[in-house]
Amino acid sequence: DAKTTQPTSMDCAEGRAANLPCNHSTISGNEYVYWYRQIHSQGPQYIIHGLKNNETNEMASLIITEDRKSSTLILPHATLRDTAVYYCIVRVADDYKLSFGAGTTVTVRA
């Protein structure tokens, strides 16, 4: 699996957009970018995934650069409940394994 690089931590103001970067410069053509989050020691929760097109769902948007070497997860209107560790993971679609790094600790402040 390709490795990812994320900032260790970041703060965000409540109600503002949170932009979480992820570098994956060695990503292969058949590897997807996935985002999960973990809220205070709960089980990780799937957020979104994409291959090369930008994606949006009810939780977030995912922007992938044209060369696919980096991506940004956007939480459009962060709330206090979005405070969590966010993991960027790259893997092929039918790979059974999720390889978690340390992630980015996001703190949303009132």
Next chain:
Amino acid sequence: DADVTQTPRNRITKTGKRIMLECSQTKGHDRMYWYRQDPGLGLRLIYYSFDVKDINKGEISDGYSVSRQAQAKFSLSLESAIPNQTALYFCATSDPGRTGEYGYTFGSGTRLTVV
């Protein structure tokens, strides 16, 4: 009810004791996993099972064993617990039939302390 249920939620045990962590799921998924998380670190795969007759070691299987009693049940055992097995343990399921997102669902975790 939760899709993936882990019991117990918290457990304190003594060094050398045998302990079993249980996981049951209502997702109907064939694939089940056990992960371990240490403070400040990501999750690491202990064991995984693709169906009832299939058991595979993950990256940190030493000191652990598993049993897949049914499609819905996957148990993790520590035969002789040691303090460095103190961690947060997660059970998860996935569905290879779903393209892309792959249907990974995690339980709420078991916090195990070995003293």
